[in-house]
Amino acid sequence: MWSRGAASDPADANVLTGQLGGTVSQPFHVIAKPTGAVCNLACRYCFFLSKAALYPDSAFRMPESVLEAYISQTIGSQLGREVPIAWQGGEPTLMGIGFYRQAVELERKHAGAGTTILNSIQTNGTLIDDDWCRFLVEHQFLVGLSLDGPPSAHDAYRLDRAGRPTSARVVRAARLLAERGVDFNVLCTVHAANADRPVEIYRYFRDDIGARFIQFIPIVERVTPQTARAAEPGWGDRRGPGALYTQSGSGVTGRSVKPLQWGRFLSRVFDEWVRHDVGRVYVQLFDVALGLWLGQPSSLCIFAETCGRAPALEHNGDLYSCDHFVEPKYLLGNILEKPIPDLLASAKQVSFGLAKSATLPKQCRECGVLFACRGECPRNRFIVAPTGEDGLNYLCAGYKAFFQHIGPAMRFMASELSAGRPPANVMRWLASGQEAASAGRSAIGRNEPCPCGSGKRYKHCHGS
Numbered sequence: 001m002w003s004r005g006a007a008s009d010p011a012d013a014n015v016l017t018g019q020l021g022g023t024v025s026q027p028f029h030v031i032a033k034p035t036g037a038v039c040n041l042a043c044r045y046c047f048f049l050s051k052a053a054l055y056p057d058s059a060f061r062m063p064e065s066v067l068e069a070y071i072s073q074t075i076g077s078q079l080g081r082e083v084p085i086a087w088q089g090g091e092p093t094l095m096g097i098g099f100y101r102q103a104v105e106l107e108r109k110h111a112g113a114g115t116t117i118l119n120s121i122q123t124n125g126t127l128i129d130d131d132w133c134r135f136l137v138e139h140q141f142l143v144g145l146s147l148d149g150p151p152s153a154h155d156a157y158r159l160d161r162a163g164r165p166t167s168a169r170v171v172r173a174a175r176l177l178a179e180r181g182v183d184f185n186v187l188c189t190v191h192a193a194n195a196d197r198p199v200e201i202y203r204y205f206r207d208d209i210g211a212r213f214i215q216f217i218p219i220v221e222r223v224t225p226q227t228a229r230a231a232e233p234g235w236g237d238r239r240g241p242g243a244l245y246t247q248s249g250s251g252v253t254g255r256s257v258k259p260l261q262w263g264r265f266l267s268r269v270f271d272e273w274v275r276h277d278v279g280r281v282y283v284q285l286f287d288v289a290l291g292l293w294l295g296q297p298s299s300l301c302i303f304a305e306t307c308g309r310a311p312a313l314e315h316n317g318d319l320y321s322c323d324h325f326v327e328p329k330y331l332l333g334n335i336l337e338k339p340i341p342d343l344l345a346s347a348k349q350v351s352f353g354l355a356k357s358a359t360l361p362k363q364c365r366e367c368g369v370l371f372a373c374r375g376e377c378p379r380n381r382f383i384v385a386p387t388g389e390d391g392l393n394y395l396c397a398g399y400k401a402f403f404q405h406i407g408p409a410m411r412f413m414a415s416e417l418s419a420g421r422p423p424a425n426v427m428r429w430l431a432s433g434q435e436a437a438s439a440g441r442s443a444i445g446r447n448e449p450c451p452c453g454s455g456k457r458y459k460h461c462h463g464s
Contacts, residue, residue, distance in 0.1 A: 001450075002143055007026075011372065012300035018166050023185060026192070028085060028309045028310070028311070028340075029085065029189075029310050029314065030070070030074060030312075030319075030340060031086050031088050031307060031310060031311070031312045031323050032062075032070055032086060032087055032088065032313045032315050033088055033089055033090055033092070033258075033313060033314055034061070034062035034067070034084070034087060034092055034099065034254055034315055035060050035061065035062075035090040035091060035092060035094045035095055035313055035314060035315060036051065036055060036058065036060040036089075036090055036093045036314055036315040036316075037050070037051040037054075037060070037090050038050065038052065038060040038089070038090045038094060039051050039053040039089055039090045039092070039094070039124070039377050040091055040094060040124075040126060040127070040159065040160065040161065040238055041091065041158065041159065041160050041161065041166060042159060042161045042163075042241065043125050043128070043157055044156075044157040044158075044159065044255060045157050045189065045219045045253075045255050046271050047221065047245045047324070047334070047433040048089075048090065048245075048246050048323075048326070049090075049378075050243050050245040051071045051244065051245075051326050053243050053244045054244065054314075054326070054328070055314075055315075055316065056123075058261040058315070058316065058408065060090070060315055061095065061315060062095070062099075063316075063317075064102070064314040065314070065335065066316060066335065067099075067102065067103060067106065067318040068087075068106050068110075069317065069335045069336055070313060070335060070340075071085065071103065071107055071315075071338075071386075072106070072110045072343070073335060073340045075110045075111055075112075075117075075340045075447045076110070076339065077339075078115075078339045080304075081114055081115055081116060082115075082116045082235050083115060083117050083118065083120065083122070084120065085103070085119050085401050086119075086120050086121075086122075086123040086278065087120065087122070087199050088099075088121075088122045088323075089121070089122070089123075089450065091123065091126075091127070092121055092122070092123060093121070093123050093127045093132065094127070094445050097131060097132060097135050098143075100119075100121075101135070102133065102348045103119075103270060104119075104333055105177065106119075107119075108120055108384035115338075115392060116138050116262065118142070119130070119139060119140070119141045119142070119448065120141065120142040120144065121136075121141055121143055121144070121296070122143075122146070123140075123143060123145060123156075123173075123188065123232050124145075124146050124166070124403055125146065125147075125169065125170040125172075125173030125174065125177075126160070126166060126170065126173065127330070128176060128177065128356075130180070132215055133177060133180035133182050134180070135188070136173055136180075136182045137180060137182055137196065138175075140183070141182070141183075142183050142185070143171040143177060143182055143183065143184040143185075143460075144184070144185055144186075144187045144215070145170065145173060145174055145177065145184050145185070145187065146158070146170070146187050146188075146189075146192055146195070147167075147170050147171070147174065147185055147186050147187070147188060147205070147209070148188050148189055148190065148191070148201075148209075148386065149194045149197065149200070149201040149204055149205075149441050150167070150200070150201075150204050151167040151168070152193075152434060153197065153201065154167040154170065154194050154196035155167050156192075156193030156194070157193060157255060158170075159190060168261070171209070173371075173444075174186075174193075174209050174210075174342070176444070178210055178278070181198065181313070181350055181417065184211075184213075185211065185213030185214065185215060185281075186205050186209065186211040186214050186215065186338050187215045188201065188205070188214065188215065188216050188217070189216075189217050189218070189219050190216055190217065190218050190257050190262065190265055191219035191255050191257055192254060192256065193255075194259045194324070195258070195261045195262065195265050196261065196265075197265075198264070198265040198269045198272075199268055199269065201269075202214070202269045202272055202273070203272070206277065206281055211281075212280070212281055212282060212335070213281075213282045214281065214282070214284070214350070215283075215284040215285075216265070216269070216282050216283070216284070216285060218256075218257045218262050218380075218395060219255060219256055219257055220252060220256050220257065220379070220394055220395065221253040221256050222247060222249045222250070222251070222252060222379075222382060223251045223252060223253055224248060224249035224250075225249075225251065225253065225367070228322055231279050232431045239333065244327070246327050247325060247327070247382075249382070250383060251384050252295065254396070254408060257395075259394060259395050259396065259397040259398040260398050260401065261399030261401075262395050262396065262399075262407075263395075263399065263400070263401035263402045263438060264398070264401070266398070266402040267402050267405045269283065269405070270283075270402070270405070270406050270409075270452060271284060274286075274406075274409050274430065274438075275427055275430055275431070276427065278413075278423060278424040278426055278427055279422065279423070279424035282427060283365060284300070285300075286406075287404060288303060288450040289299060289372060289403070289410060290301045290410060290413055290414065290417075290423065292371060292410060293372075293410040293413070293414040294310055294361060294374045294414045294417060294418070301378075302376050302377040302379075303372060303373060303374050303376065304356075304374060305352045305356070305357050306351050306354055306356050306357050307322070307352070307356045307377075307378065308321060308344070308350065308353025308354075309344075309353070311319070311321060311323075311332065311340075311343075311344060311349075312326050313335065313340075314326070316334070316425035317334045317335045317336045318331055318334050319331075319332045319334065319335055319340065319343050319344075320332065320381075321348075321349055321352045323388070324379040325352075327377070330349060330352070331409035332344070332349055333346075349405065355378070356374070356378050357374070357375075359381075359390075359391045359426060360375050360391065361385040361387060361390070361391050361392050362385070362387050362389060363385045363386065363387060363392060364385075364388075364393075364396075366374075368406060369399070369400055372403045373393075373396075373400070373403060375391075376393045376395060376396075376399060379392075380394045380395055381393045383396075386429055400448065406453055409430070411427050412429055413425075413426050414426075426427050
């Protein structure tokens with residue numbers, strides 16, 4: 001989960017000692033799934049519900065042996081004073097508060113003096129009540145709340161198992177978390193039902209929900225010609241052996257966001273945020289982008305040069321290369337048999353991580369925004385580049401338009417930070433009209449198409 005605008009600190013890196021010999025020092029962040037794929041919702045775009053097919057005879061509850069191994073191994077391999085413990089699903093609140101009380105006790109048992117445990121939990125919010133809020137406040141859990149916008153956007157795909165809408169229950173949870181003083185951020189997936197409503201969605205979170213920390217994640221559901229028809233009703237509707245969703249195919253479902261649609265969404269939200277809310281509302285992608293313009297390594301794995309630092313831990317102790325690659329071929333092993341640091345330093349995982357950079361097509365290697373994008377997430381790199389090379393990111397056009405669009409403002413904010421001044425000064429800079437002069441000196445011609453993807457000429461759009 002996002003750590004509220006904080007970039008990763010190399011001093012807090014974990015030490016991985018594994019089959020490659022020697023010691024590998026790099027940060028890692030394990031996403032633990034104590035209920036596996038079990039959830040009380042059946043969101044139409046959820047790729048993870050089908051992972052239940054991997055464990056057909058399981059009760060899908062993390063036993064104490066796995067829980068203690070996860071906590072002790074994570075704490076024991078941490079060099080820094082702050083140790084992240086992340087809970088996700090499925091729906092992790094299905095484990096009940098008692099499970100997390102036990103987890104907190106184990107954290108106290110294994111954490112040394114001066115160590116701070118940073119617990120986070122990603123939830124659909126439908127089970128949040130006063131008891132949960134008291135626990136979350138007491139133990140300072142950071143909560144990620146999944147919400148896709150107002151009811152018409154959220155309820156398009158986020159339904160319960162009876163096919164009923166869930167937005168009212170999630171909004172109730174947001175109100176309760178805010179009233180009880182629980183730290184939370186909103187995680188919004190962007191898909192066919194909300195991608196053309198960027199400013200409305202953002203203002204809804206800011207004004208109606210009162211969110212001050214927001215994440216946006218694109219929905220890209222890959223399909224093959226053979227699975228396309230079966231996929232459309234929703235991977236969440238598919239059960240039983242053979243129904244496992246895998247990262248394969250060069251097509252996408254109708255629920256998926258389109259490349260330029262994604263770029264426009266981010267650009268429009270950025271325009272609203274950069275003119276009104278810098279320093280008041282924090283959008284994860286914008287925070288990370290500012291770090292990139294400052295020359296810092298990405299604190300978000302999708303924009304890192306290599307990957308493999310965010311493995312997924314299943315309820316039974318199986319560790320997979322990534323949350324998006326919980327598939328048999330990406331199984332690294334079980335933490336009851338080999339500790340997490342050894343599994344992450346294995347030749348298999350190192351190869352998985354390095355492949356992100358090694359397989360970039362020429363179009364990416366020569367791109368002016370490679371420093372920011374780095375080819376994005378490998379799960380989305382499944383289309384053929386104009387050169388005929390495989391591995392171009394499906395969302396490439398959108399990301400390129402977005403990063404080009406935010407360049408002038410990012411350069412200004414980076415210069416302000418470097419000079420010891422607040423980046424919020426960008427709002428006054430934009431209001432003064434100085435952006436236009438900066439844009440005029442960019443590499444984009446005034447009669448060229450605007451990189452935001454609007455279809456207008458640059459001079460009639462963001463160059464006006």
